[in-house]
Amino acid sequence: MATPSESDQASVCNIEESRSRLCDEFAAIAGTDSAVAQCYLAENEWQMERALNSYFEADMEKVFDVEDSPETSPKPKRKKVEDNASRDCIDLTEESPSSSHKPSEEDDDKKLSLLSWNVDGLDTDNLAERARGLCSYLVLYTPDVVFLQELIQPYVQYLRKRAVSYMLIEGGEDGYFTGMMLKKSRVKLLESEIVTYPTTQMMRNLLVAQVNFKGQKLCLMTSHLESCKGHGEERMKQLRVVMQRMIETPDDVTVVFGGDTNLRDSEVAKVGLSSGVCDVWEQLGKQEHCRYTWDTKANSNKTVPYVSRCRFDRVYFRPATKEGVPRLAPDHMALVGLEKLDCGRYTSDHWGIYCSFSAGH
Numbered sequence: 568m569a570t571p572s573e574s575d576q577a578s579v580c581n582i583e584e585s586r587s588r589l590c591d592e593f594a595a596i597a598g599t600d601s602a603v604a605q606c607y608l609a610e611n612e613w614q615m616e617r618a619l620n621s622y623f624e625a626d627m628e629k630v631f632d633v634e635d636s637p638e639t640s641p642k643p644k645r646k647k648v649e650d651n652a653s654r655d656c657i658d659l660t661e662e663s664p665s666s667s668h669k670p671s672e673e674d675d676d677k678k679l680s681l682l683s684w685n686v687d688g689l690d691t692d693n694l695a696e697r698a699r700g701l702c703s704y705l706v707l708y709t710p711d712v713v714f715l716q717e718l719i720q721p722y723v724q725y726l727r728k729r730a731v732s733y734m735l736i737e738g739g740e741d742g743y744f745t746g747m748m749l750k751k752s753r754v755k756l757l758e759s760e761i762v763t764y765p766t767t768q769m770m771r772n773l774l775v776a777q778v779n780f781k782g783q784k785l786c787l788m789t790s791h792l793e794s795c796k797g798h799g800e801e802r803m804k805q806l807r808v809v810m811q812r813m814i815e816t817p818d819d820v821t822v823v824f825g826g827d828t829n830l831r832d833s834e835v836a837k838v839g840l841s842s843g844v845c846d847v848w849e850q851l852g853k854q855e856h857c858r859y860t861w862d863t864k865a866n867s868n869k870t871v872p873y874v875s876r877c878r879f880d881r882v883y884f885r886p887a888t889k890e891g892v893p894r895l896a897p898d899h900m901a902l903v904g905l906e907k908l909d910c911g912r913y914t915s916d917h918w919g920i921y922c923s924f925s926a927g928h
Contacts, residue, residue, distance in 0.1 A: 683825035684919030700914035713748035714789035738774035868916035
């Protein structure tokens, strides 16, 4: 009986290695274990996007049922916390007082404020309370624009119900996706589009919105770039798409991109920021207190056997340069979500980025 050739053995080893890597990546994205990952991948012919879609098609509405359902929860203590919070629903239909760090209402009116946050909707533990946590930050900071990553449909429906002073634009429908929220009283949507990343394996895309902010034209962009260390090449391809879209925008338009980029500094160095585009954190002096947006040393939402401190979440900015057009510039950045909620967890495993932009004279 013939024995397998060395090439056949190598081929089998390569397949096993590739599938093992896919399982690890699926588990990391979906927040599950490798056994569940293997099951979904095998059922979907080892196609990552199909497997993720299949995984997220499960009915997750029950995550937020506690908001309205009178039924008894199997976890009485948590039920009590959820019910108490539900009776004190946050109403975002009215304008809220300005944050204490802001100098005056007159100055506020001239500034564009932005919040970018990966809200980790894939982690369904305490998700209703964590979604209310996001809403509390919307009330506190009243950002004009909100960029969100890792949304799921139940989270979106919750925000539509609770954050009614915002218009919500979705970057997808299936599985998990990005979104954008615009303060109705200050930002007018002109048009939006979804730009596909042709070679993504993780359902990633670029959500773009053209808006009018107090007479100024803005192009807003958000994305969740490819995850995991081994996908650096795809991530850099996606960054090139973002940079191209930023520099192609007419010079009478201000462009702001924000999101969970998963970028490493070495990858940004290889691609390079396009002319006229700045990294807001770098532009404001690389302040140490808002460097790390994914920090397992400080954030305990994810239980991992290592310490990882990364600046995955970034904001890029390109001002309008046409003569006579108001020129915005970044003037403030801070991390948000640093406080634990009553459930003992944070709003997300990422910190959010709050920043503001003021017009030059």
